[in-house]
Amino acid sequence: xxxxxxxxxxxxxxxxxxxxxxxxxxxxxxxxxxxxxxxxxxxxxxxxxxxxxxxxxxxxxxxxxxxxxxxxxxxxxxxxxxxxxxxxxxxxxxxxxxxxxxxxxxxxxxxxxxxxxxxxxxxxxxxxxxxxxxxxxxxxxxxxxxxxxxxxxxxxxxxxxxxxxxxxxxxxxxxxxxxxxxxxxxxxxxxxxxxxxxxxxxxxxxxxxxxxxxxxxxxxxxxxxxxxxxxxxxxxxxxxxxxxxxxxxxxxxxxxxxxxxxxxxxxxxxxxxxxxxxxxxxxxxxxxxxxxxxxxxxxxxxxxxxxxxxxxxxxxxxxxxxxxxxxxxxxxx
Ligand SMILES: Cc1cc2nc3c(=O)[nH]c(=O)nc-3n(C[C@H](O)[C@H](O)[C@H](O)COP(=O)(O)O)c2cc1C
Numbered sequence: 153x154x155x156x157x158x159x160x161x162x163x164x165x166x167x168x169x170x171x172x173x174x175x176x177x178x179x180x181x182x183x184x185x186x187x188x189x190x191x192x193x194x195x196x197x198x199x200x201x202x203x204x205x206x207x208x209x210x211x212x213x214x215x216x217x218x219x220x221x222x223x224x225x226x227x228x229x230x231x232x233x234x235x236x237x238x239x240x241x242x243x244x245x246x247x248x249x250x251x252x253x254x255x256x257x258x259x260x261x262x263x264x265x266x267x268x269x270x271x272x273x274x275x276x277x278x279x280x281x282x283x284x285x286x287x288x289x290x291x292x293x294x295x296x297x298x299x300x301x302x303x304x305x306x307x308x309x310x311x312x313x314x315x316x317x318x319x320x321x322x323x324x325x326x327x328x329x330x331x332x333x334x335x336x337x338x339x340x341x342x343x344x345x346x347x348x349x350x351x352x353x354x355x356x357x358x359x360x361x362x363x364x365x366x367x368x369x370x371x372x373x374x375x376x377x378x379x380x381x382x383x384x385x386x387x388x389x390x391x392x393x394x395x396x397x398x399x400x401x402x403x404x405x406x407x408x409x410x411x412x413x414x415x416x417x418x419x420x421x422x423x424x425x426x427x428x429x430x431x432x433x434x435x436x437x438x439x440x441x442x443x444x445x446x447x448x449x450x451x452x453x454x455x456x457x458x459x460x461x462x463x464x465x466x467x468x469x470x471x472x473x474x475x476x477x478x479x480x481x482x483x484x485x
Contacts, residue, residue, distance in 0.1 A: 153193065154476030166255040166264070170219075177225035190231040195481035197233040204442055204464040205327050205365040205392055207294045209235040211484045212459065216446045216467035217241060217298035217329065217369075221272045223281040230293045233480035238395075238467065239278065240298030241331050244316045246274035247302055250336060256415070261406040262450060262474050263419035266399065269336040270300050275320040282324040297325035298369070299356075300334070307339045311352050318359050328364060330356060333371035333398035335416040341371055346381045350389070357389050365392030372397035372425045372447060376432055383436035393442035393464070396429045397422070400447075419470035423448025427461060434462035450475065455483050 161169045180186035200211040214236035215229055223239040230237065249271025256265045272278075278297075285292060301313035318328060330353060332343035343352055353368065360366050368391060370382055386394055399416025403409040406421055426447030433443050445463035449455055450471035458466055471479050 154478065158476065162257065162259065165253065166257055167252065170255070174220065174225055177220075177228035180231070181225050181227040187227060187231045190228055190477070193477050194232045195478045197481040197484050200484060202235075202465065205294075207326055209294060209465065211235045212464070213455065213466045213468065213480055213483055214238060214294075214296075214444075215472065216469040217296075217331070218266075218268070219469055219472065221270070223278050223285075223295075226285060226292050226295060232477050233484070234293070235480075236294040236296060236326070236465070237292075238296035238298055238329065240329070241270045241272070241300035241334065242275050242278050242297060242317050242321065243270050243272055243300050243302045244275050244305075244313050244320075245302050246277070247271065247304075250414075254415070256409065256412065257473075258406045258408055258419075259474070260408070261419065261421055262470065263406050263409070263417055263421050264470050264473065265403055265406075265409050265412055265415040265417050267336050267415035269303060270334070275317045279320055279324065282321065286324070294326035295324075296327045296329055297321050298329045298331050300331050301337065301340070303337055307342065310340075310343060311355060314352065314356055315359060318356055322359065322364060325364065327367060327392065328356075328360065329367045329369050329395050331369045331398070333369050335371070335373075335399060335401045336414070344370065344374060344378065344382060346385060349382065349385045353385065353389050353391065357391060362390065367391060367393045367395050367442075367444065369395040370397055370429070370433075372400045372422055372429055373402065374429075379429055379432050380436045383433050383441075386441055387436075387438050391441065393437065393444065394433055395444045395446060395467075396433055397426050397447050400425065418447070419474070420448045420450055423450075423454060427458065430458065430461050430463055449483075450479075452483050452485075
């Protein structure tokens with residue numbers, strides 16, 4: 153079915169298709185029979201339970217942040233077999249994000265570039281949706297919440313934004329991710345510097361009171377030494393682990409993307425560096441801290457290699473776009 157739909161999708165603007173698909177998934181999320189249809193569409197997925205972050209996951213493969221920024225379609229995404237869904241990036245206030253166009257496909261490389269800049273409805277809208285989901289006892293799996301700052305908030309006040317979103321959604325997420333690694337919000341990635349990291353993460357960890365796991369999401373473009381430092385800060389502050397990694401500014405890994413002046417690269421070409429980052433982080437992190445791996449995982453072989461390198465959980469985004477709704481069942485099987 154997806155091989156029929158894909159050429160139609162790929163003939164249209166990526167962001168329009170994204171909104172169209174998300175709207176359909178949102179509608180399906182409220183209907184039992186449509187969820188059953190999605191389950192059939194997604195194929196049977198064997199169970200391969202994993203314990204991590206104080207939860208049991210039906211298998212290790214979840215959906216990475218950015219696909220469902222505003223928590224609109226969690227039941228449908230679970231019906232598509234994702235073992236967990238990371239929503240967000242959620243910012244305190246609604247914001248439009250960067251100018252369009254801001255998503256580009258590179259099918260020859262199984263890659264995307266996005267320069268979205270956290271468009272979203274803001275934390276209050278997300279709170280309402282997650283609360284409704286709970287009240288309906290909708291069938292869901294663990295939900296991670298990815299935290300960000302508004303573009304208009306000056307960098308020196310960034311901590312206030314992350315704290316506001318964490319406080320607002322604390323009871324509603326199974327884990328939380330501090331996103332300081334998106335290349336599309338000016339200056340954001342400077343928050344990955346050691347002093348800034350400590351200042352930012354310390355108060356957030358206090359808010360969770362260690363009752364909810366808090367993780368840091370890093371950029372694959374960090375130098376090895378900076379990754380080591382990030383891991384040490386995570387150890388020091390007792391965070392649950394690291395999500396490695398976000399999109400890369402090394403757009404020239406895809407020749408056709410080299411002329412783009414902005415955006416982060418995702419998909420197959422960033423896999424080798426993601427794997428290096430994972431190995432480095434695993435060697436520096438205490439054994440009780442975990443890594444959630446994301447970046448170009450698009451085959452069973454890559455999933456297996458990433459797990460063997462020490463990832464506790466895996467995430468995909470770009471492979472979902474290129475391989476469609478059976479991506480999870482195919483990889484897990
Ligand atoms: C269109 C798009 C939007 C994204 N938005 C976010 C985001 O809001 N927050 C975030 O932490 N990561 C975001 N990401 C990064 C993904 O979560 C993931 O880290 C990255 O794409 C690498 O995984 P992949 O190669 O499987 O896509 C986005 C990625 C894409 C392609």
